[in-house]
Amino acid sequence: MTSDQRSVAAALSVGGRDDDLEKRLDEELTAFNTAATGATTEPLSVRVTDETGEPAGGLTAWTWGSLCSVDMLWVRDDLRNAGWGSRLMRAAETEAARRGCTDMIVSTYTFQAPGFYPRLGYRERGRIEGVPGGHEDVCFHKRLTPAEG
Numbered sequence: 001m002t003s004d005q006r007s008v009a010a011a012l013s014v015g016g017r018d019d020d021l022e023k024r025l026d027e028e029l030t031a032f033n034t035a036a037t038g039a040t041t042e043p044l045s046v047r048v049t050d051e052t053g054e055p056a057g058g059l060t061a062w063t064w065g066s067l068c069s070v071d072m073l074w075v076r077d078d079l080r081n082a083g084w085g086s087r088l089m090r091a092a093e094t095e096a097a098r099r100g101c102t103d104m105i106v107s108t109y110t111f112q113a114p115g116f117y118p119r120l121g122y123r124e125r126g127r128i129e130g131v132p133g134g135h136e137d138v139c140f141h142k143r144l145t146p147a148e149g
Contacts, residue, residue: 009043039065042099046091048075048084059088061096068096070106073113086115089120097144104144110136117142 041064050059057075075084122140129136
C-alpha cells in the first residue's frame with residue numbers, strides 16, 4: 001500500500017438532495033480555494049419585483065477574485081422581451097466590476113438563450129454537445145471594463 005492509499009473505514013451512499021453534504025462540500029472547497037488563491041467567494045444577486053412585490057425575475061451569481069460566474073438568470077413570461085434580462089446582466093456586471101472582477105462567465109442551453117448573451121458582448125467559448133438529451137450547453141465569456149464599474 002502506498003502512502004496515498006491510507007486505510008480508512010468509510011462507506012459510500014448514493015441518494016437525492018443532501019443539504020448537509022452540499023453545505024459541507026461548499027465549506028471545504030471554499031476553504032481550499034481561498035487558501036490556494038487568497039481570494040474569497042462572495043454571492044451576488046439581482047432581483048426584479050412586480051408592483052405586488054412578487055419576484056418577476058432575477059439573477060444569482062458569485063464572485064471570486066477577478067471572476068464573476070452567473071448561475072441562474074430568469075425573467076417571468078409576461079416580462080420577457082422587455083429588456084429585463086439585459087438590465088439584470090448589466091446590473092450584475094456593474095456590481096462585479098465594482099468588486100474588482102475583470103471577467104464574467106455564463107452558460108446556457110441551446111433551448112434557452114444562446115442568442116441573448118452575444119448581444120451583450122459575450123463571446124462563445126465552448127459547447128458541450130448532446131446534453132441534455134441532444135441539446136448543447138453553450139459557454140460564454142466577457143471581459144469587463146472599468147467603464148462598466
